[in-house]
Ligand code: HEM
């Protein structure tokens with residue numbers, strides 16, 4: 001099995017994980033013995049990733065910076081088989097959720113995770129959550145620096161942070177290391193963007209107070225350039241200001257975005273900088289050796305030279321139209337010629353977005369071992385990524401993914417839908433999300449049609465909490481409840497890619513579940529008729545505005 | 558409410574000489590003990606660090622974590638060395654965090670709090686971040702280990 005090319009746990013990390021498992025085991029025991037009330041237990045289980053859903057407990061497992069070794073993925077498959085129903089759900093936050101966990105089993109499931117240096121710490125609750133990153137990190141052609149180094153530094157610093165374990169609300173950090181933001185840094189509590197300044201130094205732009213949910217807000221820059229070694233000093237300043245002044249009187253107003261909104265970004269900057277002045281040059285400053293030691297573990301794999309143009313691949317392209325489409329939509333430029341980044345689509349026609357069975361996870365792990373340096377990534381679009389595939393191996397990888405049902409050539413297309421769990425699982429839901437995604441997916445199943453429509457992102461949430469990111473969907477679909485009837489509100493023009501973050505506009509009254517597909521069809525038809533050469537759906541929308549789309553939808557619906 | 562300190566499993570008697578006053582009252586006539594609301598600012602205490610023997614901080618609910626930041630500022634920034642007491646809704650599962658933020662006495666109604674306090678420091682032998690308890694974070698230990706290894710190799 002190939003060596004891993006990302007952070008490797010040492011004895012310190014493993015000791016902490018196993019001590020955490022024992023602590024949680026004791027907490028569960030006390031809960032089952034009635035020594036802890038549910039109210040007292042709740043924050044404890046949440047910070048161990050255990051959520052109470054409609055039907056059962058859900059375990060949310062962290063996949064730090066979305067990076068997995070094949071060995072870890074096999075273990076996840078095993079855990080899903082042993083403690084759940086043999087499948088798991090990859091989420092938009094680079095987590096894996098198991099939906100049918102028993103409370104009594106949770107400590108053993110978490111202990112099994114620790115065997116492969118994984119955990120569910122702080123994947124839920126009012127704490128600093130799993131830091132997410134560009135899923136192409138370390139492989140992308142456009143990258144300035146690998147953001148995962150900093151995610152790992154943040155992972156360690158934020159884990160069981162004594163001061164920040166009872167925040168007003170959850171706190172999510174995302175990092176991108178490339179100018180084409182694939183980590184949605186402007187819709188996180190803190191977004192960090194690595195960039196090179198005119199003096200040639202690389203540092204962070206610090207963005208604060210973004211978020212979706214019921215009050216979608218695009219984050220504001222509070223620091224143009226932060227030297228990398230002061231990252232923790234700065235974050236500690238941001239978190240301290242938030243912990244002290246963030247609202248705690250109303251759960252819906254408790255995120256940092258509301259604080260920034262209420263006091264204004266200028267005041268926020270002032271407060272944070274005043275704290276930062278005191279923190280900088282203290283032990284919070286990262287030692288260059290520490291940075292180097294962690295960076296070196298993310299050193300890219302030594303890839304052998306492979307040819308960029310391969311006869312067999314060219315031939316297959318001509319022979320197999322689906323393969324040709326797949327190359328276009330499901331592979332991306334690698335920083336090394338002769339290699340591609342391959343996305344395995346977890347959205348085959350009609351399937352629940354992001355689900356994978358244990359057998360499928362094992363299948364992907366095998367492909368990663370054979371063709372991708374034993375490495376797999378989880379994307380915030382709920383797909384899996386094979387980061388280092390030689391061009392020459394693409395036909396074999398395509399065939400292997402096809403056998404798993406993960407070779408649908410639809411990445412970035414209309415059926416590559418993001419959907420939250422919705423009413424099928426979630427206690428907060430107004431409406432179902434997954435079945436809506438499935439009907440849209442079935443309706444637009446033709447690959448030729450999808451590629452003709454081009455890049456179009458549909459995002460679906462089952463309620464205003466926006467776990468499905470509907471605000472930033474080119475087409476956003478939001479489940480609402482009107483006197484017990486599930487209706488869907490449609491918005492257009494949201495975007496989160498490549499730094500062009502915008503929030504969608506609602507087009508009009510919500511429509512019934514049976515009309516969602518028709519409405520989407522009307523939107524697409526309008527686009528196809530009115531688009532200019534080379535325009536994506538969202539570009540046409542921006543040019544024409546909402547009227548023609550709206551008219552068509554409400555004429556048919 | 559029962560009061561606990563490390564070193565005793567049973568609750569201990571509070572020192573009557575040190576009854577903390579709410580900040581507003583205390584400011585009128587500063588004594589050796591003050592009680593802060595978790596929204597109080599710390600500036601007015603700055604010049605009294607020598608005088609203060611007890612500062613009581615409050616957890617109105619155990620999920621309200623503002624007093625952790627107050628504790629850290631008192632210990633690490635204002636250099637407070639006296640007793641720092643956690644009061645209100647204080648539960649044993651907070652102890653690893655409370656101890657690391659510099660609290661050293663605890664009011665709690667929870668059964669089993671005393672024995673839990675006695676074990677609290679043994680729950681985690683590794684910490685990942687520096688705080689107000691002077692424990693060395695893993696990153697620092699790794700650094701020392703690397704440098705020691707390098708030195709040993711150089712001497713070899
Ligand atoms: C099934 C149980 C779930 C529940 C009860 C739940 C609950 C919530 C709530 C209450 C919020 C709003 C937070 C706020 O605005 O302060 C939220 C936001 C969010 N959740 Fe979930 N969630 C669930 C599942 C998921 C899943 C499966 C994903 C990933 C696919 C997810 C990703 C997110 C994201 C990305 C946000 C919004 C953005 C933001 O934080 O600003 N959640 N969730």
Ligand code: SF4
Nearest residue numbers: 420426429462463467
């Ligand atoms: S958006 Fe609403 S329905 Fe969907 S998972 Fe989040 S809380 Fe549940």
